[in-house]
Each structure stands twice: as structure tokens, then as C-alpha cells.
Amino acid sequence: MVKRNNRTKLATILTAAMIMGTLPGQAFADSADSGGSSPATGSEAAVQSGTNAQITKVKAEALARQYVNIPKEYALQGISFSSEQLAAGKRNTWGLDFVKKVNGKQQGSIYVRIHADSGQLLEFRTYVDNPSAKPTYPLKVERDAAQKLALEFIHTMAPNYESQVKLNTEYGVSLLPPLTGQVRHPLRFDRIVNGIPYADNYIEVEIDSEGHMMSYSLRWDETIVFPKPGTTLAPEQADAKLRAAAKPELSYIIPYNAKGVRKPVLSYKLESLAIDAESGELKDRASTPYFNRQGTVSETPLSTMPDGAVPAKGDVTEQQATELVKAAFKLPTEAMLSHSNYNENIDEYTGKTYASWDLNWTITKNGKEQGFLSASVDGHTGVIRNFYDYNYSGSAEQVAEDKAGVTLQQAMELATATVKKQLPWLTHQFYLVKPDPEQYEGKTANEIGSYRIEFVRKIHGATVDYDTVGVSIDVRTGEVTDYSGYIADFDYPATPPSVITKDQAVTKWLGYYRTELAYRLVQQYWWDGQPIPIEKANLLIASGEAAETQLSSKNEAELVYRLVPRPLDESIFLDAQSGSWRNRETGEQTQLEKPQALDIEGHWAQRQLELMVAYRALDVKDGKVRPSEQVTRGELIKMLVLARNSGNSPMMNDGVTASQEKASFDDVAADSSYFVYVESALAQNLIDIGDGSFNPDGKVSRDEMAELIVRALGYNALAEYEHIFKASFKDTDQIENKGQAAIVVGLKIMSLSDGKFLPKKQVTRAEASVAFFRYLQTRAELAEAPLRM
Structure with missing residues (x-):
């Protein structure tokens, strides 16, 4: 333990010596970096001389080398001068790239950004290509030690901001x-104003487990106006207002790493909300249920009943697929079929076999290629899944005229007609997403190019998240240039399933979120005295059309109560039918509050047991982990697979397919909690099929655990050479896997008892936890760095 503490201190000292320097007083000023602004590169003349900045290019390089103590072998490879937009004004910055090369190969890089008027360090990032480095376990520098390093760095590099931030x-x-x-x-230190966090301004630091400072970023905007808090709602009043404003949405989702064949699950979603901290008025939602779609979802479907029948299945030929595309979309007479490909595959979601024709056409005029078209057609039903039309130059006449041939309303009608024609049996489930017309205001036909119209599928009022249907309409010609109609082939209930009430769903979600009083930035623009959207203001600024006398803006912070998700070690969703929380990856039931083991406090293996409980390798029942009970074969395999996979559950493609109908072992079915771990272990050759039974509840001997650990280290074949690994224990003659026993004892993963290995002794849960903790340590120590020749 003393040695480890000394190594931690050494890492701290090295970090301070490498990164921190003595800084001149004039290097700091009140202005600094803003959050989220996009740099606009300055002129070449500015880069060469920096005449419009207080800090010259030469001075910027000197400051960068002083702040970050860049080694001499790092040469300045590039420098840029940028002007960044603040809430009320601009800021000039220097960006410098330093690179280390050995024999022409880049081995490291350091990027530094400096305020071009004050000299304040705004950012740096480092990258080192060091294949000789190897991990150590446990970490030399844990998070609490990293926090101290970060505070020391901020004290040196940003003393003016030190008192204005608080650790998030x-x-x-x-x-x-x-x-x-x-x-x-x-590590992030949020800006605090009037005792209230403004999370869009912060100081962020990243420190590795060796104690090295890897990156630093100061995101700050002094031009923001923060209103002083007035009479704000009490927290309980804010909770009541947020509850009243909450509108949970039903949606079908698919746990993407579920065991066996994947199926849709009905869930309740509730996005984060914000209300005015004084009035309780609902603010615009932080995100919407259709976050990837710009517009408003229609309240009614395209039709009350299906417009057609479900297409019959059969075999579609290439000729038939080609004719179907020609009948559905307008193909130029010059288009020639240049490539076709037939594919069959097993869908990873449904386990069903699907077929498709992938078709490509080339458009040639006067011997010159002008564009191409592509389409995908279902090989069994003839349904067109997608269509794409790309013309390299477009119609020269249309581009020159730059006139819109169709309005947004007409485009929506054309897109609707397309969807009805291609997917008639689902028209009663599709809802048009009406685009916001303001996004097209002030734009020419050539600037718009095409209208993108999307559709949402709903079944009994629940959105189907994984289906994608959209149409692009050329604004000049009114022709379809892009169509996507990806519909997953799942079965859904004929009548609406029974679900918990929306009020019950809100109660559940408000247990997931916490209420926070915070500032957030609000931006508003006016053009000739009229309010306009931010998107249009940005367009006017970029085009140079907005004169200072015509365009005005207001950028202020507002005080809100908002919902903030609690930190969890897994992604979750709320099952709308059972009202339980489930893992978004596996679909397994989970809970917000993790079970705590109450019977390991002060236990000799407490830390190791806590590790296994945290990763659910060991279960907790009635607050007890039962460390003295024998570990089962299922638990041991789960420990090993998690350890080899950095704590992550194995994905279904790690030797396990979603369409797998029969498990490899007779006694570990697809619905078993050990299924993915046992199948992954089998795929990694850690276990073999044997007689077809795994016996997950069986006990494990020390002899068996030794072989499993050695297999995981990759030395099992080597262990068979008994003349290399000789087991000289008092009970060697009783050991079946002598070489493996010698290895685990020699590496101090397992220990002897009075000179005996005790190969037949069954392993307890505590002993297994300690063995796998030591396995993790040993694996890191044995990590082999490549030989430099």
C-alpha cells in the first residue's frame, strides 16, 4: 500500500512538472471561451501577422509552450486565427497544433487554443502514441485524486475563474x-452565478489513471446577462408544476441486445422539461418525442382504414423488381440499369429470412455521366424499401432560373400520395410530420434543393421508433428524389394492450429525474423590428445580408426549474404494461435504486465482493450477498466473461445470434440470466460443449477454477507442459490440472493452505471474487508491449 501511495504522489508531481508553469500576471483577463460557438476562420493576413489581436502569432506560440510546457521535439505544424461569436460580441483566438514525429511517423500531438487578446489558455488536448505503455490495476490515480490535480491546475491556469466554479x-x-x-x-466544474449553476459554461479537465493531464477546456462567456433571482417557486411547487406539464408518450422499442429473438416492447417515454422559475410557465421542451424530425406530427393518420391489402409473398424476379421501380418513380429515359444484386439474409431483429434486389441505374447524356439512381426491392413481396435519385448538376435550366415549382403544401401532398401508393396496407398507421415552414423562409429554390417530408408510424397511439418512412421532393420539379420505407416485420396486438395510466407513468419518471434550479441561455433575433427564428438569423449573418441597422439580437439567461436525469450505470426504459424499469440493452427488469449488500461490511473480501455485486455477477437477496456460500458455475462464468469484457455484457453477435432457436446447452435456455455469458464463453473457447449440459447451479472446485482462470489468461495450452510448470504442493498427486494450479499459485491469483492446493475444495462466493480481482491485476501486469526493433 505504501508503494502505491508513493507512485500516486510521483504521478502527481510529474503531472505538475509537465503541465503547470509560472504564468505572467498579464496573461489573464476576464474574457474567455463561450460554450457552443462555431469558429469562423480569419483571413490569411490575420494568420500571418495577427494585427487585429493583442497577442501576436509569435507570442501565442511562446505562451502555448509556457502553459503546457511542450517538449522541444514537438514542432509547430499549424496555426489558425479565428473569431468566435459570443452572446454579445466576438472573441479572437489562436489555435496551435504541435506534432512530434520520429522517422516520419507521428508519435504525438498537442493542440492549444489561446485568447488572442488576453493570452488566457482556453483549451489544450494531447495525444501520445505509446505502445510501450501498459495498464495497471487497480488504478494509480482514482477519481478523488484526479479532482485534486484538476483543482491545482485550475488554480494555476485560470485563477480568475476558480471562485466561480463548482465541481459537477x-x-x-x-x-x-x-x-x-x-x-x-x-471532470467538469460548472459556472455558478448568484449561487445557481449555468451548466453551459464550465471548466473541463480530463486526467488519466496515471495522473497525466490529457485535456483542458475553458468554456465561458462574460457577455451573458444573468437576471438576479426574484421570488422563485419553492421546490415542492416546482415539482407540482412539472408534474402537471409532463406528457408521457407511448412508443414501441426494441431492446437491442435481448436474449433470443427480439420483440417490440411497449414503453412510456418522458422527455426532460423546464418551467419558468418564478411563474411556473412551461418553457420549450429540451427535446421532443420526434427529436430527429423538424415539424409537428399530424393528429390524424393518412386514412381511417388501410388503403390496400398486405402484399402476398412469393419470388420476385429482377425484371419484375425493375418494372416496379419504374412504375413507382419517374426514371429518366437516359437511365440504364448498370448493376443488380440479389441478397438473402436473416434479420437480426426478427430471426426471419429476407430477400432483396439492389438495383442501380446510370444516367448518361451525350456520352457523359450525369448521375445515378438506386433502389432496393423486397425479393418476396415486391415492396420498394428505398429509392434514391442523384443528378450531378441538376437541370441547368432549372438551376439558372432558380424558381420553385412546388410549394411546401404541394410537397406534403406529393409525399403523402407516394407513401399511400407504396405502403397502402399501413396508411391508417402513418402520421404526417408537417415541416416548420419558417426553415424555408428567405431561401431560394436552389438553396432549399428539396423538401424532406417524414411520417411517423403509430399503432394504437404508440409510436414505432424503429420504422423509418420519408420522402424528399425536388422543390423545382416536384419529383421524388429520395424515398425510404423501412418497416420492421413484427407482429402487434390486434387491440390496444392494457397499460399503466399516464399519471402512474409520470410518477415513475419523476422518480428518475431530479428537479434543479438553473440558468440557461435564450437567444432572440429581430429583422426590421420583426422576430425571426435563430436559423434564419444565422443564414442572414452568413450571407452578409444582415446589416447591423436591420438585424438586432437579445441574448440573456433565464432562470428555470428543469428535470435532470439521475446518473445510472445502465440505460433504462419504463415498461408501459408492467410499470417496471427495464434495461434498454437487454430488456431485463431492473430498478433505479441498486440493492446494497448488508452482510459484507468488514468482511476480509469486502472490496472484491462489492465489485462483483456492482456488476451483478453475484446477486443480492434480502440485502445479503452470502459470501460464505459456494459459488455456482453460472456465477463463475458470468464473472469471467464480464472481467474479460471490461464489465460489459456480451453483445448478441459475440458468438450468439438473435435468431438462435436452440441454446448450445440443454440446461441454459435463451431466457436464462446466464445464457449470453455461457454462449459467449463457449464462443471464446473458455468452455466446451461436453455432453451438452452445463449445470449452471453446480458447485465449482478449486481445480476447475484454476483451469478457467488460466484459459482466460491464454496460457492453458502452455500449462499442459508439466516440465515447465511443476506443482510442488503437498497434495500435488490429487490435482488434475497441475500446470494450471502451478500458474495461478505462482501468479498469486490463488493461494495455498499449509502447503496444500486443496483441488477438490468447493469455492465460496468470497473466494471467487478475490480470485477474479487478482486475475484483473495479473492480466494488466502481464500485458505485453510490442517489441521496438
Whole structure:
């Protein structure tokens, strides 16, 4: 332990020596970086001389080398001068790229950004190509030690901001202890104004587990106006207002790593909300149920009943597929079929076999290629899944005229007609997403190009998240240039399933969110005295059309109560039918509050047991983990697979297919909690099929565990050479896997008892936890760096 503390201190000292320097007083000023602004590169003359900045290019390089103490072997490869937009004004910055090369190969890079008027360090990022480095486990520098390093760095580099920030205790926190030594600690210190956080301004630092400062970013905008808090709602009043404003939405989702064949699950979603901190008025939603769609979802479907029957299945020929595309979309007479491809595959979601024709046409005029078209047609039903028309130059006449041939309303009608024609049996489930017309205001036909019209599928009022239907209409010609109609082939109930009430769903979600009083930035623009959307203002600014006398803006912070999600070690969703929380990846039932083991406090293996409980390798029943009970074969395999996979559950493609109908072992069915772990272990050759039974509830001997650990280390074949690994234990003659026993004892993963290995002794849950903790340590120590020749 003393040695580890000394190594931590050494890492701290090295970091301070490498990064921190003595800084001149004039290097700091009140202005600094804003959050989220996009740089606009300055002129070449400005880059060469920097005459419009207080800090010259030469001075910027000197400051960069002083702040970050860039080694001499790092040469300045590039420098840029940029002007960045603030809430009320602009800021000039220098960006410098330093690179280290050995024999022409880049081995490291450092990027530094400096305020071009004050000299304040705004950002740096480092990258080192060091294949000789290897991980250590446990970490040399844990998160609490990294926080101290970060504060020391801020005190030196940004003393003017030190008193204005507070550690965001939730940002970057890994709720699960790491299972690898290759870890970075992201730390964020939020800006605090009037005792209230403004999370869009912050200082962010990233420190690795060796104690090295890897990156730093100061995102700050002094031009923002923050209103002083008046009479704000009490927290309980804010909770009541948020509850009243909450509108949970039903949607079908698919757990993407569920065991066996995947099926849709009905869920309740509730996006984050914000209300005015004084009046309780609902503010615009932080996100919408249709976050990837710009517009408003229609309240009524395209039709009350299906416009046609479900297409019959058969075999579609290439000729038939080609004719179907020609009948559905307008193909130029010059289009020639240049390529076709027939594919059959097993859908990873449904386990069903699908076929498709992929077709490509080339458009040639006067011997010159002008564009291409592509389409995909279902090989069994003839349904067109997608169509794409690309013309390299468009119609020269149309481009020159730059006139719109269709309005947005006409485009929506054309898109609707297309969807009705291609998917008639589903028209009663499709809802048009009406685009916001303001996004097209002030734009020419050539600037718009095409209208993108999308559709949402709903079944009994629940949105189907994974289906994608959209149409692009050329604004000049009114022709379809892009169509996508991806509909997953799942079965849905004929009548609406029974679900918990919306009020019950809100109660559940408000247990997931916490209410926070915070500032957030509001931007408003006016053009000739009339309010306009931010998108249009940006367009006017970019085009140079907006004169200062015509365009005005207001950028102020507003005080809100908002919903903030609690940090969890997993992605979750709310099952709308059962009202339970489920893992978004596996679909398994979970809970917000993780079970705590109450019977391991002060236990000799407490830390190791806590690690296994955190990763659910060991279960907790009635608050007890039962450390003295024998570990089962299923638990041991789960420990090993998690350890080898950095704590992550194996994906279905790790030797396990979604369409797998029969499990490899007779006694580990697809619905078993051990299924993916056992199948993954089998795929990795950690276990074999044997007689077809795995016996997941069976006990494990020390002899068996030794072989499993050695297999995981990759030394099992080597262990068979008994003359290399000789087991000289008192009970060697009783050991079946002598070489493996010698390895685990030699590596101090397992220990002897009075000179005996005790191969037949059954392993307890505590002993297994300690063995796998030591396995993680040993794996890091044995990591082989490549030989430099």
C-alpha cells in the first residue's frame, strides 16, 4: 500500500512538472471561451501577422509552450486565427497544433487554443502514441485524486475563474468500479452565478489513471446577462408544476441486445422539461418525442382504414423488381440499369429470412455521366424499401432560373400520395410530420434543393421508433428524389394492450429525474423590428445580408426549474404494461435504486465482493450477498466473461445470434440470466460443449477454477507442459490440472493452505471474487508491449 501511495504522489508531481508553469500576471483577463460557438476562420493576413489581436502569432506560440510546457521535439505544424461569436460580441483566438514525429511517423500531438487578446489558455488536448505503455490495476490515480490535480491546475491556469466554479459531482462519474487500468477521469466544474449553476459554461479537465493531464477546456462567456433571482417557486411547487406539464408518450422499442429473438416492447417515454422559475410557465421542451424530425406530427393518420391489402409473398424476379421501380418513380429515359444484386439474409431483429434486389441505374447524356439512381426491392413481396435519385448538376435550366415549382403544401401532398401508393396496407398507421415552414423562409429554390417530408408510424397511439418512412421532393420539379420505407416485420396486438395510466407513468419518471434550479441561455433575433427564428438569423449573418441597422439580437439567461436525469450505470426504459424499469440493452427488469449488500461490511473480501455485486455477477437477496456460500458455475462464468469484457455484457453477435432457436446447452435456455455469458464463453473457447449440459447451479472446485482462470489468461495450452510448470504442493498427486494450479499459485491469483492446493475444495462466493480481482491485476501486469526493433 505504501508503494502505491508513493507512485500516486510521483504521478502527481510529474503531472505538475509537465503541465503547470509560472504564468505572467498579464496573461489573464476576464474574457474567455463561450460554450457552443462555431469558429469562423480569419483571413490569411490575420494568420500571418495577427494585427487585429493583442497577442501576436509569435507570442501565442511562446505562451502555448509556457502553459503546457511542450517538449522541444514537438514542432509547430499549424496555426489558425479565428473569431468566435459570443452572446454579445466576438472573441479572437489562436489555435496551435504541435506534432512530434520520429522517422516520419507521428508519435504525438498537442493542440492549444489561446485568447488572442488576453493570452488566457482556453483549451489544450494531447495525444501520445505509446505502445510501450501498459495498464495497471487497480488504478494509480482514482477519481478523488484526479479532482485534486484538476483543482491545482485550475488554480494555476485560470485563477480568475476558480471562485466561480463548482465541481459537477455527477458529470463523468462511472457508477461501476473500473475493470481495467486504462481509464480517464473526465471532470467538469460548472459556472455558478448568484449561487445557481449555468451548466453551459464550465471548466473541463480530463486526467488519466496515471495522473497525466490529457485535456483542458475553458468554456465561458462574460457577455451573458444573468437576471438576479426574484421570488422563485419553492421546490415542492416546482415539482407540482412539472408534474402537471409532463406528457408521457407511448412508443414501441426494441431492446437491442435481448436474449433470443427480439420483440417490440411497449414503453412510456418522458422527455426532460423546464418551467419558468418564478411563474411556473412551461418553457420549450429540451427535446421532443420526434427529436430527429423538424415539424409537428399530424393528429390524424393518412386514412381511417388501410388503403390496400398486405402484399402476398412469393419470388420476385429482377425484371419484375425493375418494372416496379419504374412504375413507382419517374426514371429518366437516359437511365440504364448498370448493376443488380440479389441478397438473402436473416434479420437480426426478427430471426426471419429476407430477400432483396439492389438495383442501380446510370444516367448518361451525350456520352457523359450525369448521375445515378438506386433502389432496393423486397425479393418476396415486391415492396420498394428505398429509392434514391442523384443528378450531378441538376437541370441547368432549372438551376439558372432558380424558381420553385412546388410549394411546401404541394410537397406534403406529393409525399403523402407516394407513401399511400407504396405502403397502402399501413396508411391508417402513418402520421404526417408537417415541416416548420419558417426553415424555408428567405431561401431560394436552389438553396432549399428539396423538401424532406417524414411520417411517423403509430399503432394504437404508440409510436414505432424503429420504422423509418420519408420522402424528399425536388422543390423545382416536384419529383421524388429520395424515398425510404423501412418497416420492421413484427407482429402487434390486434387491440390496444392494457397499460399503466399516464399519471402512474409520470410518477415513475419523476422518480428518475431530479428537479434543479438553473440558468440557461435564450437567444432572440429581430429583422426590421420583426422576430425571426435563430436559423434564419444565422443564414442572414452568413450571407452578409444582415446589416447591423436591420438585424438586432437579445441574448440573456433565464432562470428555470428543469428535470435532470439521475446518473445510472445502465440505460433504462419504463415498461408501459408492467410499470417496471427495464434495461434498454437487454430488456431485463431492473430498478433505479441498486440493492446494497448488508452482510459484507468488514468482511476480509469486502472490496472484491462489492465489485462483483456492482456488476451483478453475484446477486443480492434480502440485502445479503452470502459470501460464505459456494459459488455456482453460472456465477463463475458470468464473472469471467464480464472481467474479460471490461464489465460489459456480451453483445448478441459475440458468438450468439438473435435468431438462435436452440441454446448450445440443454440446461441454459435463451431466457436464462446466464445464457449470453455461457454462449459467449463457449464462443471464446473458455468452455466446451461436453455432453451438452452445463449445470449452471453446480458447485465449482478449486481445480476447475484454476483451469478457467488460466484459459482466460491464454496460457492453458502452455500449462499442459508439466516440465515447465511443476506443482510442488503437498497434495500435488490429487490435482488434475497441475500446470494450471502451478500458474495461478505462482501468479498469486490463488493461494495455498499449509502447503496444500486443496483441488477438490468447493469455492465460496468470497473466494471467487478475490480470485477474479487478482486475475484483473495479473492480466494488466502481464500485458505485453510490442517489441521496438
